Amino acid sequence: MSIPKEPRQLMINLMYLVLTALLALNISAEVMNAFFTLNKGITQSNNIVENTNQTLLANIQKQADAYKNEQNDKYLAAAKDVKKTADDFYQYVENLKGELFDAAGGPSESDPEKPKRIKDKDVTTRLLVGLENQPGKGFDLENKISETRAKFEELVNKDPAVLAAMPLSLDEEAVKKSDKKNWVEYNFLQMPVAAVFPILTKIQNDARASSTTALNYLLGKVAGEDIKFDAFEPVVSASKGYVIRGEKYSADVFLSAYSTSAGDNTRISVNGANLPVENGKATYEATTSGIGTKKYTVKIDVVNPLTNETKSYSKEFEYEVGERSVAVSAEKMNVFYIGVDNPVAVSAAGISSNELSVSISGGGGSIKKVGSSNYIVNVTTPGECRVNVSGGGLRDSKPFRVKRIPDPIARLSKSSGGAMGNGEFKAQGGVGAFLDNFDFDATCTIQGFTLVYVASRQDPVEVINAGARYNDASSRLVQRAKPGDIYYFDDVKARCPGDNVGRPINSMVFKIK
Structure with missing residues (x-):
């Protein structure tokens, strides 16, 4: 633009430029903060996976103790090695995140959980990629991933089905298709500090998820896939x-x-x-x-x-x-869920089902008979309710917990994060909500999410999407996908039967290959 001669007009133009810059900085800061929100969500997911791994290891220990033999002792030792390998790798990456946090200036005064220089790209490049003739710690991380993956493969006897289900790996194909020299540059070169934290946390998640796959395999072995009749009871x-x-x-x-x-x-x-x-x-x-x-x-x-x-x-x-007694059993789960039909079987030893009177109290519940001893319970309020049974000189009641339907899992196609091919990613029309291992016929819907697009060496772009399917703005971002780009699905909310409002569920991170 032309430079005005009048001081007043010059001052107005300068103020406009400053305001524009401040607005740009403000938007950028919000996007950067979204990275840490995403990182927090992945960390919570890591904790859930860790609890699963501890349960799996305890079950393997229980089976090995119950069926003591040399083969089961071998599987138990392998399971402990899997757990230790995953824990060691997790702590290694955690230490690396701590170094990055310190290198980025340490805790921020406004939010001690975030470092001061969250937008700094040179910090990540120096620490992880390195300088000339001085490789960064990203190369150590690359080697550590390969070593950990190889250790997992050895402990599951290189079973092809198990290896295919392990997410911890180096996506070499994506690197070849990019303009980067190696895996380290592909992931960390000129990446802002805020964006690297969820990447490292996702790598930790891949390690723990891979150990879950390995532990499930070993549990199947120690539980008796190869039965030998060498003990009697x-x-x-x-x-x-x-x-x-x-x-x-x-x-x-x-x-x-x-x-x-x-x-x-x-x-x-x-x-x-x-x-x-x-x-x-x-x-x-x-x-x-x-x-x-x-x-x-x-x-x-x-x-x-x-x-x-x-x-x-x-x-x-x-x-x-x-003496005579009543049995009240939920046929699918030992809990009543809001928003679905809960089948219940009621019986009393020595008493005809026609003589029984069955009612429900608490939980905003209702009950109706659908068979000789079968009933359907519907509830509306979390907490506890009681199924009351009387008849034939008998009076009893049984307590049941009342809960919301479990949180669904957000997915694109069949994936909730990780590497995805360019064509497959663009072919998706939106985000789905899936109820895994839930015995009831229930469908949850996505109410909305925030989509953040991070292209290499470009500032992140954020759009808010209402509903499950992509809106026009989201579709345009998705169609820009190319190898090396990263997409973050944050603030995902779903609504399930019985919900009055949407609930937050898991976030997702996809790297385009």
């Missing part, structure tokens, strides 16, 4: 463990993990009395009288057909004799 299978006074107690007594031809080589006795053995099992019957706990001892003698050696196994069992 008496097992009682009773039609019911609680009987009414005067009724007959009936139970099948058999040798666990033994073939149906075991009858010729097996002797079974209960309290010293021999029982006839047929197809490897015997039936024990006793008429009940008094109320209370009844105990009996089972002894099984097994003759080895090759050595004629006899081994004996003995164990005490018990059952309960009691």
Whole structure:
């Protein structure tokens, strides 16, 4: 523009330029803050995955202790190694994030959880990419990812299906298609500090998710994919463990993990009395009288057909004799969910279902009969409710928790983050909400999200999208996708049956390859 001669007009033009710059800085700061919001969401996801891994390892330990043998000991040791490898890698990246935080000026005075220079691109380049003849720590990270991946592969015996499900890897194809020299430059060269934190946290998430895949594989092994009949234990299978006074107690007594031809080589006795053995099992019957706990001892003698050696196994069992009682069971989960039909089965020992009166109290609930002993419960208020049963001289009630439907998982196609091909990414029409491992017929919908587009060496661009499908602004950003670009889906909100308002769910990060 031409330079005005009058001082007043010159001052107005300068103020306009300053205002424009301030507005640009303000928008940029908001986008930078969005990176840390995204980083926080991924960190929370990491914590959930870690809890899952701890549960898986505990289950592997439990199975290995229950079925003690050399093979299971090997799988248990591998599981512990998987967990330690993932933990060591996670801490390594955590330390690297700490170095980046300090290099970016340490805690900000306005928000100590963020560093001072969140927009600085030189800090990340110096620390992670490095200077001439002095490689940065990004190369150590690259090697660490390769080593950790190789360790996981070794611990799962390079099972192809398991390896394909492990997200921790170096996307070399994406690097080749980009204008960057290597993986480190592809991920960190001239990237703002704020954008690098969620990238590093996502790498931590990939490591923990990969360890989850490995632990699931090892749990399947130690739980008995390859069954060997090298141990014996008496097992009682009773039609019911609680009987009414005067009724007959009936139970099948058999040798666990033994073939149906075991009858010729097996002797079974209960309290010293021999029982006839047929197809490897015997039936024990006793008429009940008094109320209370009844105990009996089972002894099984097994003759080895090759050595004629006899081994004996003995164990005490018990059952309960009691009066009439009510059983109320949720058929899908031991909880009632708001917004869906909750099937319930109600029965009472010794009482016809036609004599029973069933009602519900609390939880804003209602109940209706749909079969001889089947009911549908609908609830509206979180907390607790009680199913009340009366009839035939019996009165009882059973408590149930009332909860919202679990949070759905936001996905593009079948992925909730990571690397995605350029064509596949552009082909998606929006974000979907999926209820994983939820037994009820329920559908959640996406109410909206914030889409942040980060192209290499360009400032991030942010749009707000209402609804699940892309609006025009989001579609334009998506169609700009090219290898190396990063897309952040933040502030994702979904609404499920029974919800009055939308709820926040997981964020997503995609790198275009």
